[in-house]
Amino acid sequence: MPSEGTAQGIGAGAMLAILRDGQARTRAELAQLTGLARSTVSQRLDALMDHRWVVATEDSISSGGRPAAAFAFNESVRVVLAADLGASHARLAVIDLGMTVLAERAAELPIDGGPEATLTWLVTAFQEMLAETGRDLTQVCGVGVGLPGPVEHASGRPVNPPIMPGWDAFPVPEWLGERLGAPVLVDNDVNIMALGEHWTARPEVDHLIFIKIGTGIGCGIVSDRRLHRGAQGAAGDVGHIRVTSSDVVCRCGNVGCLEAVAGGAAMAAALRAEGVDVQGSRDVVALMRAGSATAAQLIRQAGREVGGVMASIVNFFNPSVIVIGGDIAEAGEHVLAGIREVIYSRSLPLATQHLSIRASELGDRAGVIGAAVMVVEHVLAPGTIDQTMAG
Numbered sequence: 001m002p003s004e005g006t007a008q009g010i011g012a013g014a015m016l017a018i019l020r021d022g023q024a025r026t027r028a029e030l031a032q033l034t035g036l037a038r039s040t041v042s043q044r045l046d047a048l049m050d051h052r053w054v055v056a057t058e059d060s061i062s063s064g065g066r067p068a069a070a071f072a073f074n075e076s077v078r079v080v081l082a083a084d085l086g087a088s089h090a091r092l093a094v095i096d097l098g099m100t101v102l103a104e105r106a107a108e109l110p111i112d113g114g115p116e117a118t119l120t121w122l123v124t125a126f127q128e129m130l131a132e133t134g135r136d137l138t139q140v141c142g143v144g145v146g147l148p149g150p151v152e153h154a155s156g157r158p159v160n161p162p163i164m165p166g167w168d169a170f171p172v173p174e175w176l177g178e179r180l181g182a183p184v185l186v187d188n189d190v191n192i193m194a195l196g197e198h199w200t201a202r203p204e205v206d207h208l209i210f211i212k213i214g215t216g217i218g219c220g221i222v223s224d225r226r227l228h229r230g231a232q233g234a235a236g237d238v239g240h241i242r243v244t245s246s247d248v249v250c251r252c253g254n255v256g257c258l259e260a261v262a263g264g265a266a267m268a269a270a271l272r273a274e275g276v277d278v279q280g281s282r283d284v285v286a287l288m289r290a291g292s293a294t295a296a297q298l299i300r301q302a303g304r305e306v307g308g309v310m311a312s313i314v315n316f317f318n319p320s321v322i323v324i325g326g327d328i329a330e331a332g333e334h335v336l337a338g339i340r341e342v343i344y345s346r347s348l349p350l351a352t353q354h355l356s357i358r359a360s361e362l363g364d365r366a367g368v369i370g371a372a373v374m375v376v377e378h379v380l381a382p383g384t385i386d387q388t389m390a391g
C-alpha cells in the first residue's frame with residue numbers, strides 16, 4: 001500500500017535528495033520546500049533518522065530564542081568502494097557519501113592476469129583499506145568499478161574487451177557482490193572519468209565531453225547532466241573514427257582510425273621507428289619533458305588529429321566543456337594547443353562561443369571519483385532509498 005508521501009510524490013528518498021546539498025534544514029523549511037504537512041515531514045525525517053541517513057543538528061541561523069531543530073544529510077554513514085582498473089595499473093579508494101576520499105591506493109595490476117586473479121586482489125585490497133579507515137563491510141553501500149574495455153552497462157559484463165583476455169562476459173557484479181555484500185556497478189573507464197570530471201564541474205555544466213588520450217582514445221559523454229551510454233553502451237568510441245586515407249592498421253582491424261595515428265601506442269611506435277627506446281604513452285610524455293623535439297611534435301600533431309574529430313563532435317553535440325585526460329593529457333599545453341587550434345578553426349562559431357577546452361582537474365583520480373559518483377547516484381536515488389527503507 002503506498003504511503004501518503006509516495007502518493008504525493010515526495011517520499012523519504014525525495015526529502016533526502018533535498019538535504020543532500022549539505023544544508024541543514026528545519027521541519028518548517030522542509031514543509032515549505034515539499035508542500036507536505038509538518039506531521040508528514042516529521043514522519044519522513046523519523047524514518048530517515050532510523051536508517052541514519054539523516055542526523056539532527058541545530059539550526060545555527062535562527063536568531064534569538066531557542067534554536068530550532070534542524071536536519072542534515074549524514075554523509076559519513078556509509079562508504080563506497082571505488083576501483084579504476086587500467087591495462088596495467090589500478091587505483092582504489094574508499095569514499096564517503098559526501099565524496100570525501102577516506103583511503104586511496106595505487107598499484108601495478110596487469111588486467112591480462114584475468115578476472116579471478118584481478119578481482120581476488122581487489123577484494124583483499126578493499127578489506128585492508130576498510131580496516132585502515134576503521135570501517136567494515138556492513139558500512140559499504142555499493143561498489144563501483146571502471147574497466148579498460150567495453151562494458152554492457154545493464155549487466156556490468158565486459159563485451160569482447162580487446163586487451164582483457166578471459167574477461168569477455170565475466171559476471172563482475174555477481175562475483176564481487178557475493179564477496180563484498182553490496183551492489184556492484186561496472187562501466188568502462190572513460191565513462192566513469194567523465195562522471196568524475198562532471199562532478200567537479202557541477203552544477204554549472206550540463207553538457208560535457210571527456211576525452212581520454214592514453215594508449216588508445218575514447219570519450220565519455222555527459223548530456224543534460226546524465227551519462228549518455230547509447231543503445232549498447234558503445235557511445236563515445238571516437239578512437240575508431242576514420243581520420244586518414246592512409247592504410248595504417250588499427251588494433252580494431254580497420255585502417256586509418258584516429259587511435260592508430262594519435263593514440264599513445266601509435267606515437268610510441270613512431271618513435272621506435274626512429275630508433276628511440278619507448279614502450280607506451282607515459283614514455284612519450286617523459287621524452288617530451290626531457291626535451292625531445294620529435295616527441296613534442298608528435299604530441300602536438302596528435303592533438304590536431306584529435307581536434308579534427310572533436311571539431312565535428314562540437315558541431316554535432318554542442319558541449320560547453322571538453323576535458324582532456326589520460327596519460328597524453330599530462331603533456332599539457334603541447335596537446336591542448338593542437339586540439340584547440342583545430343576545434344576553433346573548424347567548428348561553428350555559435351558552438352565554440354562559450355566552449356571551454358581544458359585538461360582534467362582530477363588527473364589520476366578522475367576514475368575513482370567517477371566510480372563513486374556512479375554508485376552514490378544509484379544508491380541515493382529517491383526510488384532506491386524508498387525501496388531500501390521499505391525493505
Ligand SMILES: [Zn+2]
Nearest residue numbers: 240250252257
Ligand atoms: Zn580502430
